[in-house]
C-alpha cells in the first residue's frame with residue numbers, strides 16, 4: 001500500500017539520530033531491505049561501536065496497518081484510536097485528521113521499536129552479551145520463541161529479563177520524551193498536535209500504540225505454551241502487561257495516581273478484536289487460529305510468579321554485571 005517507504009523512513013531517522021547524538025553514543029542505524037518484521041541491536045567490539053538494524057518490513061507493516069485501518073470505513077477504530085478511554089459521541093470523521101492520527105501512531109510505534117533496541121545498547125545488554133559470547137550475537141525484536149537452555153552464553157531467564165528491561169527502557173523514555181516535548185517550542189511531534197486533545201492523552205495514545213503493535217505481531221494467534229526455563233521472551237500477553245505497567249508507573253510519577261493497570265487492561269480486548277479482523281482480512285493469519293481468548297492463559301498465576309521470579313531473583317545479579325557496560329543508571 002505504501003508507495004515510497006523511504007520517505008517514511010526519512011521522516012523518522014533524524015529524530016533517532018538526534019537522540020543518539022545527545023547521548024554522545026557511537027551507534028549506527030542500519031535499515032535493511034528485508035520484509036520480515038524484525039529489528040536488532042548489537043555491539044561490535046572490534047569497531048567499538050553499536051549497530052541498530054531495522055528491517056524495512058517493520059516500517060511497511062506498521063505504516064500500512066494504520067493507514068488502511070484509520071479510515072472512513074472504520075469509524076469505531078478512528079474514534080477508539082483518538083479517545084482510547086472515553087466515549088465521545090458524534091465524533092465527526094475528517095479525512096485529514098484521520099491521516100494525521102495514523103501518522104502519529106506510526107511515529108509512536110516505530111519510535112518504540114527504536115527505543116527498545118537503544119535500550120539494549122544503553123543499558124549495556126549488547127556489550128555484556130558480547131563479553132560472554134564470542135559469537136557476537138545480537139538481540140532481535142521479534143517474537144522469536146526459539147528455545148534453548150542457554151541462549152548466547154546466558155540463561156534463558158536472564159535473556160527474558162534483558163528483554164523486559166529493554167521494553168521498560170523504551171516505555172519510560174517514550175513517555176518522558178512525549179511529556180517533555182509537549183512543553184517545548186519546537187519538537188518532532190508538532191506535526192501531530194491537532195490530533196492530541198490534551199497532554200493527558202499522550203500516554204494513552206502511546207499505550208494504545210503498544211497494544212496495537214503487539215496485536216499486530218500476532219498476540220492473538222493460538223500457540224503452544226512454551227517452557228519458561230527455555231524461552232527467550234516471557235509470553236507475549238504477559239510481556240504486554242509489563243510494558244503497560246511501566247507506562248502507568250511513569251505516568252503516575254508525573255501526574256500522581258491517575259490511571260490504573262485495570263483501566264488500561266480494559267483497552268486490550270477491543271483493540272485486539274479489531275486488529276485480529278484486520279490480520280484475517282489481509283491474509284496474515286487464518287481465522288481459525290486467531291482469537292482474543294487465545295492468550296488469556298498467558299496471564300496465569302504460574303506466569304505471574306515466573307515474572308516475579310525474574311525481577312526478584314534474576315535481575316539483581318544480572319544488574320550488577322550490566323553496570324560495567326551500561327551508559328545510564330540502571331533501574
Ligand SMILES: [Zn+2]
Nearest residue numbers: 139140141166
Ligand atoms: Zn529486544
